[in-house]
Amino acid sequence: MPIVNRVADLQPDIQAWRRNIHEHPELLYEVHRTAAFVAERLRQFGCDEVATGLGRTGVVGVIRGRKPVGRGDIRVIGLRADMDALPIEEATSLPYASRTPGRMHACGHDGHTAMLLGAARYLSETRNFAGKAVVIFQPAEEGGAGAAAMIKDGLLDRFGIEQVYGMHNGPGIPIGSFAIRPGPIMASTDAVDIRIEGRGGHAARPHTAIDSVMVGAQLVTALQSIVSRSVDPLESAVVSMCEFHAGNARNVIPQTAELKGTVRTLTPEVRELVEQRLREVVDGVARMTGAKIDLSFERGYPVVVNHAAQTDIAIRAAREVAGESNVHDMPPLMGGEDFAYMLEQRPGAFIFCGNGDSAGLHHPAYDFNDEAIVHGTSYWIKLVENTLAV
Template sequence: MPVINRIADFAADMTAWRQHLHTIPELEFDCHQTAAFVAERLREFGVDELHEGIAKTGIVAIINGQGDGPTIGLRADMDALPIPEETGLAYASTHPGKMHACGHDGHTTMLLGAARYLAETRNFSGRVALIFQPAEEEGGGADIMVREGILDRFDIAQVYALHNAPGHAEGSFYTAPGPLMAAVDTFEIHIQGRGGHGAMPHETIDPVMAACGIAQAIQTIVSRNHYALDDLVVSVTQIHTGTVNNVIPDTAYLNGTVRTFDPAVQKMVMRRMREIVAGQAASYGVTAELDYQVGYPATINDAAKTEFAAEVAREVSGAANVVGDGGREMGAEDFSYMLEKRPGSYLFIGQGDSAGLHHPKYNFNDEIAPVGASFFARIVEKAQPVA
């Protein structure tokens, strides 16, 4: 079946919701206006339970189906990014320096559309838990919601989520069983040397050269310390040091990201980075402190749930528009915390041609919102049919 007719009927409402949300982007856990708008819509739809203030601004809404059965969880993220918007849209961000550059306004809208339909029809057994989550981009809101007990409190048995994908055909889907997105770690390296005149480097302990040496040596972790067919990314993304052209500074700073799938590879990177930083510091005569921060774990889809989700996607968008074994990528996603505790699946929905994610000219494609809402609704109806 294509887009559900009833959801198509209120597609214009979904566009209005999404474009309003686009005007009020909020960061991390401070999604107060967004959560208030979501809660207001859910009350209008007549959900059976509305639980607010989870992970500060997160929401879980419960819709009861017909008869007994398990609870299925559907999740959407609500937060935006600290990026000045450059779209020129009539509904552009009204919050300076913040914008929905990743489409979470669209994700929230798709789940609201599914909520409206499910609350009207209730053509399923058991319950559906609608999870509106803050702080996906930064802060690990999914982890906090899990720690605050939503999976056990609402007896959620399985979980699903969607993310839009620029550059993929509008309304198409792709996913993969098993590892889908990488674990993400962050590292910072603080180097202390002794500054001085740029014309007299022999009187200094140069942290700039140490920073260059460390940055280059770190790359050997990928090229020389792991099996070439194991996915691994180590990227130095910042080097800050110095102020003027004739002064060698006292300090330097590096930071970057590590992406892995295998915990053993992650541990190897941590060990080698400690060894490299210590060794390079000794060779250059500086002191260096490594701060390695373990972040979101790898997003690992349950194989059976992913096969099921891909089949539902084929019903909505057609078999030719769904790839169920699309491989994995090095991006990261905190829905991983929910998938660590419950079986489920994370899928991408094609956005069509647009600016890329996290770009100041990005804008969610409203045409795909009814497709995503139909997918969410059919997941519930197929997973928990009425007896």
Template sequence: MPVVNRIADMSADMTAWRRHLHTIPELGLECHKTSAFVAERLREFGMDEIHEGIAKTGIVAIINGQGAGPTIGLRADMDALPIEEETGVDYASTHPGKMHACGHDGHTAMLLGAAKYLAETRNFSGRVALIFQPAEEFGGGGEVMVEEGIMTTFDIAQVYAIHNAPGKDFGSFNTCAGPIMAAADTFSIHIEGKGGHAARPHDSVDPVVAACSIVQALQTIVSRNRNPRDSLVISTTQIHTGTTDNVIPETCYINGTVRTFDKAVQAMVVQRMEEIVQGQAASFGVKARLEFEFGYPPTVNDADKAAFAAHVAREIAGDGAVNSATEPVMGAEDFSYMLEKRPGAYLMLGQGEGAGVHHPKYNFNDEIAPIGASFFARLVEHAQPVSGA
């Protein structure tokens, strides 16, 4: 079963919606114009309920099907990135320093297309909860919506989301059971020594040398403390210190990221980082303080729901275009908070060649919108068929 004909007929509409949203990118929880546009479309489509102002600018819209049944959640993120756009398209960002560089405008358009179809046909039982979420890139809008009770308020039993994937074959679906994206944590290390003249290092306590040793030692967590079967990334991305060539500075700052799939590995990293920082500090005679900030948890697909989603995807894209055992990636996604509360699955939808996400030349491929919208629609119809159908 390929793209749904009625959804294919909406292709021009989805393109128009997406390109309008592309012109008005907004950050974090402040997706006011985006949310207003989405709510206006939903009212036009005849939603049974529209709940606005969740996580400040998030929306949950309800479509009732035929007869009693559970509620299935479909989520799209709406926020953009603080990047100056370089696409040169005639619908480029009109908000300086902001752009839809991750395709959330496309995700929103796909879910709007599915919403219009589902409201017209209602060929399912129970309810659909359409979740339009702000602040995926930063701010944890998914966590905020969960904390504000959407899963219980709307009695959502299972939940799904799609993300576009540049570089993956056009129209292909990629998912897996278990972790598909990593936890994203941040560490900062503050080192205090004793500054002085660089020609008299013996009169100083050099934080730069200590910092270099700490950065190198942190890599041994990956090479010597981690089980080789466990995925782990520790990347130091910033070292800030000093002002000139002939002065040993007083302080040094180190910053970086940790990516894991497993909470036990995450806990081991925190313990070993603290031990390394304090041990290295003592050996160099400096003071050091580790700050570890826990970010988005890993995005973990329910095995049964991932298999079900892959089955639906095969009906849309064909057997050869669905990889149900894709390799997990070390990026992060705050849909993880929703999957912690309810079983479901997260899928990647290939959009062909082009600039990668978070690049100033990135642009969503409008031709995949009918594919994604059809997947959402068929997912609902298969998950909650009408009794006797």
């Protein structure tokens, strides 16, 4: 039976798993119910090995193909899905909406997990490949670096993973379509925290104070010059200061102010440049205003960089599922993904699967589109059968 037809038969089960997970969202590493749900099904499918507790709550399933591995062939590939939700109040009114106030699957990780479970079931039934397919269910993608935690616990070495692949749904990409590119596809994500200490005073006597609000306003404006005047116009960078906290009375110049923001870049060189210039700008404003300014620049997820050969492998699999005209080249995105840590350690590729005309990721009205299930699940299966073919 063709892959897509068999996956279509499995679609009701995969959809039911997805909606079950959607109803019970869990955050970061506290994905105990979801992890147990995943592990139970992997055992039911007959996976040759099911491991739990990697990266605290990650789950791994190993499926051995029934064909012999040839000399020099790829023996083991990893397929990764993320399991965690977001601290957002759901606003969908769906019958399977979140049952936990203040939490929802607003990024589609419920769909990612269900599709990989569907692929695991199919691969366990057919085993039409050589070597091993390792299905990876990761916690804490949303800011917790769960991928790095699983790697630290020995994920890649313990299971002998030689190549690793990831997938994310893409709102705005038509159902049945995929999007991918070689090289940088998603940005690094760094955190900026700035604390300004001026000199408080009466609003009617500003000459006796060092106005932390004015200093903060100058900083917000000055930091924008980094992208517009220090970064090559042909490169990409984002500096966004998104929090500004100061004062509690209209007639008091506050002693302190705090700014918080994020920096996004697509290359190590631009990342270094932006951090350097940010420190220089902060130092300059401090000297100009007389305020004391403390800067914390915390590096987050690295750039997601698709390897060229593995991107070609992913494109081939996607085209076999969706047709050549439905696999598109895409520009890089300035959002981040901790799958970057896996791609730093092993060759692989990250692809986007169309979610249709849905609300955007991290929006209270977002919902993973169940029509994407057949396409995403079939992609995983085709990727394994192509890569581990004999």
